[in-house]
Amino acid sequence: MSSPESSRAIWHVDRPVRRPAADRFLLQGWVAANGPVERIEPVTGEFVSFAWLDRPDLVPPPHGARWARGFQALATREVVQTGILRCRVAGGGPELAWTFGEAVDAARKARKLAAVRSQLTRVEPVRATPDFLSYLPAGTLLEEPERTSGFNYPPVVDALIARHPNGWILDCGAGDRPAYFDNVVNLEIAAYPSTDVAADAENLPFRDACFDGIVTLAVLEHVPRPWLVARELMRVLKPGGTLIADVPFLQPVHAYPNHYYNMTSEGLQSLFREWGEIVSAEVPHYGRPIYTLSWFLQRYADGLPPEVRERFLRMSVSDLLAPADRQAAADYVAALPPAVNTELASVTSIVVRKR
Helix, strand or coil: CCCCCCCCCEEEEEECCECCCCCEEEEEEEEEECCCCCCEEECCCCEEEEEEECCHHHCCCHHHCCEEEEEEEEEEHHHEECCEEEEEECCCCCEEEEECECCCCHHHHHHHHHHHHHHHECCCCCEECCCCEECCCCCCCCECCCCCCCCCCCHHHHHHHHHCCCCCEEEECCCCCCCCCCCEEEEECCCCCCCCEECCCCCCCECCCCEEEEEEECCHHHCCCHHHHHHHHHHHEEEEEEEEEECCCCCCCCCCCCCCCCCCHHHHHHHHCCCCCCCCCCCCHHHCHHHHHHHHHHHHHHCCCHHHHHHHHCCCHHHHCCCHHHHCCCHHHHCCCHHHHHHCCCCCCCCCCCC
């Protein structure tokens, strides 16, 4: 029997916005009712963790309810069945159902994965789901990262994809692509809705020379041994095929989940020169110096205490161009916390003791 408090319970799921493909994913939203709700529980699967959150936007509670709270749960893949998440209000009450939209049509995804499996792969997947083929070690838990990278392709990549409508393009480290192409294999170590293959980029599960083109954008800085990834990418690229790669040079630390290397243009070229001709080396429109200036200054300001931030934001460019050693004692230098100093460091240093 439903309790009076929960008999009018309603909810909204803010995240994820599409049916999740990961083994574990973060679920966020809110619940409103006539009175306090102790907990919500999934009908299938489980919440690894669950917590109520304060939500100022729920004051006053929506839809005429007398109580409302935000929630956050770490959920397992099994809580969503046929695209629907069903939960119960603990202690009695109505079943709450939320239908997720699909990122990709299920039949379209199935056709693509079948083609990838039969035409491109040299080994059988360790695990196959309706969303992806996993070549990661057995038992690997695929989670959707809390920080997600997902951008549309620049025109040069769109052109590469369009040149090979009947061929195959590999997107190595695809992230969560908003545009999904039938001839692009989205490879990741995380299970996004757009992920086709989960694999380690140092050991790609594809036959030699099977891709007409390869794209790896803002990826090589996040792998511990980019020279090995470069070797694998060139192994699976057809002779005469095109590879498009970009990496940051002057960017703050941004971990997805790790950030190992920034590179000069010469450094990036050196990874691939052994196997191919460098056709062009340039700064893309989204990598121009103004992006460096804006990003660094914004993150610098964000890292300061409020009262110091206000003074910093009133400084002129000429103030900041004063010799750095003359600014070293200023409050906007001393007040930066260690994490921000690491994120924006000009130099990093380590001391190593040999084992």
